[in-house]
Amino acid sequence: MSLLSKSTALLLFVLCCASFTSTEAYDALDPNGNITVKWDIVSWTPDGYVALVTIYNYQQYRHIQAPGWSLGWTWANNEVIWSVVGGQTTEQGNCSRFKGNIPRCCKKSPTVVDLSPRAPHNQKIANCCKGGLISSMVQDPANAVSSFQLSVGSAGTNNRTVRIPKNITLNTPGPGYTCGPSRIVRSTIFMSADKRRVTSAFMTWNITCTYSQFLASKTPACCASLSSFNSKAIAPCPTCSCSCRKNNTVSRGCVNPKSPNVPVPSQKNITTPLVQCTSHMCPIKIQWHLKLNSKDYWRVRITIRNLNYHMNYKQWNLVVQHPNFDNLTQVFGSKYKALTLHSTTSNDAAMLWGIKDYNDVLMQAGRDGKAQLELLFRKDNTAFTSNKGWAFPQRIYFNGDSCVLPPPDAYPMVA
Ligand SMILES: *[C@@H]1O[C@H](CO)[C@@H](O)[C@H](O)[C@H]1NC(C)=O
Numbered sequence: 001m002s003l004l005s006k007s008t009a010l011l012l013f014v015l016c017c018a019s020f021t022s023t024e025a026y027d028a029l030d031p032n033g034n035i036t037v038k039w040d041i042v043s044w045t046p047d048g049y050v051a052l053v054t055i056y057n058y059q060q061y062r063h064i065q066a067p068g069w070s071l072g073w074t075w076a077n078n079e080v081i082w083s084v085v086g087g088q089t090t091e092q093g094n095c096s097r098f099k100g101n102i103p104r105c106c107k108k109s110p111t112v113v114d115l116s117p118r119a120p121h122n123q124k125i126a127n128c129c130k131g132g133l134i135s136s137m138v139q140d141p142a143n144a145v146s147s148f149q150l151s152v153g154s155a156g157t158n159n160r161t162v163r164i165p166k167n168i169t170l171n172t173p174g175p176g177y178t179c180g181p182s183r184i185v186r187s188t189i190f191m192s193a194d195k196r197r198v199t200s201a202f203m204t205w206n207i208t209c210t211y212s213q214f215l216a217s218k219t220p221a222c223c224a225s226l227s228s229f230n231s232k233a234i235a236p237c238p239t240c241s242c243s244c245r246k247n248n249t250v251s252r253g254c255v256n257p258k259s260p261n262v263p264v265p266s267q268k269n270i271t272t273p274l275v276q277c278t279s280h281m282c283p284i285k286i287q288w289h290l291k292l293n294s295k296d297y298w299r300v301r302i303t304i305r306n307l308n309y310h311m312n313y314k315q316w317n318l319v320v321q322h323p324n325f326d327n328l329t330q331v332f333g334s335k336y337k338a339l340t341l342h343s344t345t346s347n348d349a350a351m352l353w354g355i356k357d358y359n360d361v362l363m364q365a366g367r368d369g370k371a372q373l374e375l376l377f378r379k380d381n382t383a384f385t386s387n388k389g390w391a392f393p394q395r396i397y398f399n400g401d402s403c404v405l406p407p408p409d410a411y412p413m414v415a
Pocket residue numbers: 032033034035036058208
């Protein structure tokens with residue numbers, strides 16, 4: 001009996017700790033969010049096969065932005081890539097064992113990236129050539145997928161001799177995603193455009209990749225400040241939210257917007273941010289301003305500021321968690337979709353994103369580097385209180401990464 005309870009306790013301990021480590025990648029607002037990579041063998045060739053590789057983004061609000069994805073793997077044997085359509089390999093590797101016909105890539109661990117939309121027509125296939133960008137499921141489901149086609153040589157030539165590639169890596173362009181093992185799944189059924197002919201892949205492999213903000217970056221990329229119309233007090237972004245401003249290297253670590261040498265905003269250096277000098281040093285700052293608090297309504301203005309001179313954010317999005325989203329009446333200046341927390345049934349979170357050709361591009365730091373939107377809520381007097389913090393969000397994500405909020409005891413008073 002005591003042995004049994006001991007082993008139960010041990011089991012509980014193991015379960016608790018196993019789930020603890022896996023919560024890192026678990027997102028309560030998007031519990032089924034993942035990126036699935038699918039390999040379909042669509043034909044056999046004399047020395048291998050042709051595979052259609054498709055990347056599906058099943059995440060509600062996390063997209064892959066510029067400079068885009070790169071997909072890598074390790075071959076099980078000595079496979080080579082004869083050609084790629086709708087993508088390209090980044091390096092050729094050592095192809096000296098081939099004479100005459102030289103493969104595109106002989107590396108043991110090749111990497112494929114997307115082509116740009118300007119690629120010649122004969123190098124394109126469906127869903128390719130978007131410069132590596134993949135939209136989120138909510139924002140643009142038609143563009144939440146990306147494909148390329150590979151011709152693989154020195155490989156198995158039937159479904160018993162072919163070997164599944166190992167160690168799939170998805171970079172965007174840095175780390176963040178962890179991909180599981182490749183699994184043989186039920187073969188994909190393809191339907192011809194006129195829906196009159198059905199074919200099937202010879203073999204299909206699926207790989208699931210999940211995101212962890214901690215893996216993507218050791219430091220946050222965003223912070224939020226809170227203010228209210230009737231109070232001068234604001235809760236600013238916490239000092240050192242994203243990094244600490246170094247006193248003696250002001251001109252090297254960041255840009256003083258008042259200095260004469262403010263850099264020209266550019267899109268050249270997008271992986272190394274160059275931020276405006278602030279106490280929080282974040283490339284993105286969100287301001288949540290309580291604008292109106294009347295008998296029946298309350299209204300919030302959200303300002304998103306880009307403080308990074310090195311990149312604009314196309315197709316930006318915000319996710320905001322607040323218990324009153326059930327009573328949201330109107331949204332001004334952005335698109336909106338309710339998200340439901342997995343554990344509850346009410347709409348306590350919302351996804352907000354820019355309106356195409358109006359404010360869907362958050363320009364680089366400077367005069368144009370901001371976007372604004374407003375939310376109007378019906379007041380539920382049983383729930384609304386002017387207690388500290390109630391009118392302020394519990395969580396904010398920018399492009400899927402959580403923003404640093406002021407500590408609750410710093411929230412401004414509402415009344
Ligand atoms: C990946 O996402 C899809 C769509 O939400 C879901 O059906 C599938 O079960 C997920 N896969 C895993 C391994 O979580």
